[in-house]
Amino acid sequence: MNTPKSSLLFQQATKLIPGGVNSPVRSFKHVGREPVYFDRGEGPYLYDVDGNTYIDFCSSFGPLILGHSHPSVVAALINQATKATTFGACHPQEVKLAELILLGYPYLQQVRLINSGTEAVMTAIRIARGATGRPKILKFEGCYHGHSDGLLAKSGSGIADLAESSSSGVPQSIVSETVIARFDSISSIEKAFKQYGSEIAAVILEPIPANEGLWIPLSAQLEEICMLARLHGALIIFDEVISGFRFGLSGASGYFNLKPDLVTLGKIIGGGLPLAACVGTKTLMSQLAPIGPVYQAGTLSGNPLATAAGIAVLTELLKNPPYEMLAKRTKRFIGRLKEEVLPDWDFAQMGSVFWMSASKINRSFPPDITADDKKSYATFFVKALEAGVYFAPSPFEVGFVSTAHTDEVLDASVEKLKKCLK
DSSP states (O other): OOOOHHHHHHHHHHHHSGGGOSSGGGGOGGGTSOOOOEEEEEBTEEEETTSOEEEESSGGGTTOTTOBTOHHHHHHHHHHHTTOSOOSSOOHHHHHHHHHHHHHSTTOOEEEEESOHHHHHHHHHHHHHHHHOOOEEEEETTOOOOSOGGGSEEOOSSTTSBOEESSTTOOHHHHTTEEEEOTTOHHHHHHHHHHHGGGEEEEEEOSSOOSSSOOOOOHHHHHHHHHHHHHTTOEEEEEETTTTTTSSTTHHHHHHTOOOSEEEEOGGGGTTSSOEEEEEOHHHHTTBTTTSSBOOOOTTTTOHHHHHHHHHHHHHHHHSOOHHHHHHHHHHHHHHIIIIIOTTSEEEEETTEEEEESSOOOSOSSOOOOHHHHHHHHHHHHHHHHHTEEOOSSTTOOEEOOTTOOHHHHHHHHHHHHHHHO
8 A cells, every 4th residue: 555645755855854744733743653645725625635635614714714716815825926026125016915904903093014923923022122111011811922932831820820831942930021811800900900001011812812712702701801901001912813804804803893002913924925014093103113112123124925915815705795694604514513523522613713612612701611522522533534524633723614615615524524424
């Protein structure tokens, strides 16, 4: 029997790349098998190097709201590639994309395009510290904001204590300026402000946490967090790298009718290419160089290929917002999964985003994902993969439905899963 091409590629990769992967979640560590190597994507489908076809619910972890290789995105990329792939200088498309982003976030005035969500968050935090003159950042346990040193932090001996490093190579001196509280506990947030209120530059949060399961907060919880921040003179940063343009044209901010001071965006605004943004009020964004004292730079920021893809995606979303349709399709799909495929599992869904849990999802955050839950997910993932349905290779990650996932495609997914789990 011939060794699959994916396996041969992984064997080669482990010799050349740490762990064989360029991001840990690609390692398939949580599902107990080697990663799949993909060759191409089209609409809701992925095709691997061994000729297998999958219905894709990972969607590159979120940006492919129009599906793989959407015609308008491909056309925009081809058109731009014939002109130039990079300038390292100003070009019209970065202006156009900024205009489109602000149509979704009209209460903010300026955009700085950046290469990744991690960099966008780094920039927002630096702006907040520069504007307030305060050193500390308050973040919430279970919310992920990229891999910058100061945010690779976990709670210390007591909630609302100063953080401890959650990664080797990150000195305690760096995370000592990070304060950790619980999203689901207003009392822990109040305690944090009582202890460090005059030192906290900003509160940063995923308004809809989607990196450790999917948690949908109550509007009142978010309103109270924002009120506490403003009461103590701290800025509010919404990390909408996942939720921006995914839950609506104004993301989670619009859904909850809240107006943070700074918003970080990624994923969709680059159409799946490396691109992110820090968006804010003119006053705050004027802190940035070259007009302000807060330094931030990036030779390839606002890359013309990435901005072309982003313009194509946002133009489609603004022209014909698909959110109501996507929510309806996703709800129907999740309903069938619960009823016909995984009746003992629990599901969370908001818009076109969903999460599956092998045990009951409660109102606490972060959720308790047990060893048994992880084992159950790994078993399910492998069976689904063999049946031609691809989910994120981790029980912590959410799933995404795109406009390319028609009801027929979703029904086909259910039937494949029913057969493989019998």
